[in-house]
Amino acid sequence: MPNRSTDPLFQLIKSLEKSEKRNFKLYATRNTASDDLKIIQLFDALDKMDTYDEGILLKKNESIKKQQLSNLKAHLYKQLLSSLRLITDESNIDIQLHEQMDYARILYNKGLYLQSLKVLDKLKEQAKVKNQFTYLQQALFFEKNIEALHITRSIQNRADQLSKEADEVNDTLSLVSQLSNLALQLYSWYINHGHARNEQEANEVENFFVQKLGDKAGKCKSFFEKLFLYQSYCWNAFIRQDFLQYYRYTQKWVNIFEEEPYMIAIESGHYIKGMHNLMGSHFDLANHQKLKETLDKFDLFCDSDIVKSSINNSIQCFVYRTISVFNKHFLEGSFSEGIELIPEIEAKLKEYEIYLDRHRILVFYYKIACLYFGSGNYEKAIDYLNKIINWKMDLRSDLQCYSRLLHLIAHYELGNEKILDHLIKSVYRFMAKMQTLSVVEEEIFKFLRNSFHLSVRTIKPELEKLLLKLKHHQNNRFETRAFIYLDIISWIESKLENIPVQEVLKKKFSNKRNYS
Structure with missing residues (x-):
C-alpha cells in the first residue's frame, strides 16, 4: 500500500462526496459571481491530485504563490468545515443539544432570562434521556449563573435543587472519566504489546486493573458508566487470554445497546x-x-x-x-473460498487508504497471508508477510513476531534450503530480543533447525514427537496465542497425513459439527 498523505486539507477534500463538493462551491461563491476565487482554484487543484505534492501544486497553479499557500490552505479548510456544518444531519444529538445551548445564550444576551431558562430545561430533559451528561453539566452551569446573577423567581428552593442536580451529574462524569481512562489504558497496553506473555505480565495487568477499578463496579448505573466498565473488564481479560471472561463482557457490552437501542x-x-x-x-x-x-x-x-x-x-x-x-x-478451513474475496477487499483498502490506521492494515495483511498459507499458496503468503516484516513501526510486536515465524515456515514448505538457516537464526534473534519466545516457539525452532536435514523416512517420527509436545501445551493460556496466530498443530497434522492444511481443518470442522 502506498504512503498515505498526511496533509489534513488534502485528506478532508478526498473524503468529500460529490454533493458535499457542490455545496462547498455554492457556499464559497455566495457573495461573488466570480469562480476564480483562489480558494476555489486551490480546492480544484487538490481535488484533481491523487497524492499531495506541494511542488507540483505550485507549478501547475502559478497564480498561487508559495508564501500565500499556508494562509490559503487554512482559509479553505475553515470554509470547507463551515459548508459541511450547514448540511450536517440535524438528527445528530450533539448538534441538537449544541443548537439548544446556542439558543439559550442568545436569549440570555437579549435579556430574556426566563425564556433562556425554558430552553435550558428542554435541553436538560433531552440530555438526560439520551445519556448526554456533558451537555447536562454545561446546561446546569449556565442555569446556576443565571440564577446567581438575576432575580428570576423561576421556582422555589431553586438553589438546593440545582446544587443537587449538579452534584449528581459531576459524580457521574467523574466515574465515567475514571472508567474510560482505565479502558483506554488497557487497550493501549494491548495495542503496544499484544497478549500477556507470561504469568508476570498477566499479574501486572490484573493488579493494575484491580487497583484502578477499586470499588467503582458497584457504583455503575448509567449507560456510559456500564459501557466503560465492561470495556475495562473486556480488555483485561483479552490481554490475559481469559477468553471466556472476554466473551462474557463483550456480550454485556453489546447488551447495553440492545437495552437502550x-x-x-x-x-x-x-x-x-x-x-x-x-x-x-x-x-x-x-x-x-x-x-x-x-x-x-x-x-x-x-x-x-x-x-x-x-x-x-x-x-x-x-x-x-x-x-x-x-x-x-x-x-x-475454507481458505480457498476466502481467497476469492481478496480482490474486492484490496479494492476497498485502496478506497479507504487515507482513513485506515497502520494497525488495521497489518491485521489485514496477516489475515490474507494466513489464507494463502492455508490454501498452499506459500509464495503469495510470503508476499503479504514481507509487507508486514518490512513495515518499520512500533505497533503490535506480536504480529511482527508471528509474521516472521509464518514467513519462515512458508520458506520451509517451499524447500528454500539456501536461506532457511539464515532465516531461522534471524527470526530466533528477533523474537528473543522482543522477549516473546514461548515454549511452543522454542519447540518449533528446534524442529525446523534439525528437520531440514532429515530424510522423508525419518522426519515423520520427529513430527509425531513435536505434535505430542505441542498438544501438551495446548491448554496453557500463555501458549494460546501461538495456536491462535498460527495453527501449528493443524500444519503438523497436514504434514503427517500428507494433505493441505485446509483439508485438515475442514475435517475437524466437519467432525465438530457432526458431534454437536
Missing part, C-alpha cells in the same frame, strides 16, 4: 467495536455457530441507514466485518 445511533462507534469484539470472542473460543449468528446480525446492521449515512461507520463496518469473515473461513 436509541444509543446505537448516538454511539455507533462503540456499538460497532462491541460487535467486533463479540465476534472475535466467538472465534477465540472456536464457537463457529455463535460467530455465524453474530456475523449475520452484524451484516444487517451494516446495511442500515446508520451505517450508510456515515463514512466513518461504513469504514469501521468494512474493517470488522471483513476480519470476522476471515475468521469464519479459518474455523471452517
